[in-house]
Amino acid sequence: MNPIRQKLLDWYDESARDLPWRHTRDPYAIWVSEVMLQQTRVDTVIPYYQRFLERFPTPEALAEAEEDAVLSHWSGLGYYRRARLLHAGVREVVSQYGGEVPEDEEARRALPGIGRYTAGAIGSIAFDKEEPIVDGNVTRVLARLFRIDTPVGASTTTKRLWEEAGRLVPGERPGALNQALMELGATVCAPKQPRCEACPVSRDCAALAHGEVAALPVPRPRKPPRQVKLTAVIATRGRGTKKSVWLVKGKQALFGGLWGVPMSEGEAQGALREAGLRARLHPEPHALIEHTLTHRRLQVEVFRASAAHGSDTPSRRLFHPEALAGVGVSSLTRKILSTADL
Numbered sequence: 001m002n003p004i005r006q007k008l009l010d011w012y013d014e015s016a017r018d019l020p021w022r023h024t025r026d027p028y029a030i031w032v033s034e035v036m037l038q039q040t041r042v043d044t045v046i047p048y049y050q051r052f053l054e055r056f057p058t059p060e061a062l063a064e065a066e067e068d069a070v071l072s073h074w075s076g077l078g079y080y081r082r083a084r085l086l087h088a089g090v091r092e093v094v095s096q097y098g099g100e101v102p103e104d105e106e107a108r109r110a111l112p113g114i115g116r117y118t119a120g121a122i123g124s125i126a127f128d129k130e131e132p133i134v135d136g137n138v139t140r141v142l143a144r145l146f147r148i149d150t151p152v153g154a155s156t157t158t159k160r161l162w163e164e165a166g167r168l169v170p171g172e173r174p175g176a177l178n179q180a181l182m183e184l185g186a187t188v189c190a191p192k193q194p195r196c197e198a199c200p201v202s203r204d205c206a207a208l209a210h211g212e213v214a215a216l217p218v219p220r221p222r223k224p225p226r227q228v229k230l231t232a233v234i235a236t237r238g239r240g241t242k243k244s245v246w247l248v249k250g251k252q253a254l255f256g257g258l259w260g261v262p263m264s265e266g267e268a269q270g271a272l273r274e275a276g277l278r279a280r281l282h283p284e285p286h287a288l289i290e291h292t293l294t295h296r297r298l299q300v301e302v303f304r305a306s307a308a309h310g311s312d313t314p315s316r317r318l319f320h321p322e323a324l325a326g327v328g329v330s331s332l333t334r335k336i337l338s339t340a341d342l
């Protein structure tokens with residue numbers, strides 16, 4: 001037998017947490033638990049799982065329920081799409097398979113809401129099938145154990161992870177083996193500061209041997225920020241020391257809740273119009289500013305407009321430059337205003 005496999009099983013038998021869904025082989029209950037556990041912490045899921053199965057103890061009970069009743073038992077868990085898909089999947093099990101979750105892997109994976117992971121969890125735990133599973137916890141364990149150094153999410157990485165998981169799962173108690181991998185990721189092989197000294201497979205771990213534990217798994221590359229071109233207008237009224245500038249709040253200011261100069265993705269005149277201002281617009285931009293937000297890189301052409309007038313409202317006001325220090329102004333607007341002689 002694969003020595004890693006045996007160590008994982010022995011460790012799981014000794015150390016696994018006692019969780020309610022580990023007392024059942026009912027494929028429906030395991031399905032419910034797996035769907036709830038996606039994106040939600042174990043401690044949060046436990047009471048929901050218990051209440052859900054009390055109210056909907058069988059596939060038939062869930063299939064007959066109205067969607068509102070199902071969602072109300074999900075209320076607080078979030079990601080309601082999961083609940084709708086579970087409901088749809090279970091209805092199909094009742095209508096197509098007489099209420100029996102299919103043992104056949106292909107049939108299981110054809111059900112709404114069941115991907116490769118959920119199918120594998122149900123197959124291995126409920127039906128003792130040698131079907132692998134790969135989730136976030138398993139990814140971390142396998143990437144470290146086998147020193148997989150390509151980014152998470154890349155197709156080569158995904159393929160390799162499923163292959164490694166697929167090599168470990170064959171043999172006795174495939175469901176326990178899969179749960180051991182998940183449990184190790186959840187309790188020992190943590191993202192930060194894994195407890196390698198308590199790990200049953202530390203002697204087999206390639207990342208530990210190469211001092212690369214902290215570097216693995218390699219995170220998925222961040223999406224480059226989206227480029228957005230904007231036009232901003234410094235609209236002023238008055239001259240000399242009496243010169244003031246119009247700022248707007250809310251949608252037009254791009255940064256909800258903060259004051260900003262009128263801005264638009266279109267022309268400068270449009271920015272003024274959207275802000276409800278009339279002004280003498282200087283036809284040429286006088287500055288070009290780059291500004292990076294979390295997901296956007298802004299390129300802002302800055303125009304000037306004078307003799308600007310409009311009415312004062314809660315979301316549109318004329319500010320004297322000295323008053324700006326005490327109000328919430330977006331950092332982009334501060335940058336823009338710094339280009340003008342106010």
Ligand code: SF4
Nearest residue numbers: 144189196199202205
């Ligand atoms: Fe994870 Fe450390 Fe165990 Fe390797 S030795 S699998 S890094 S806990």
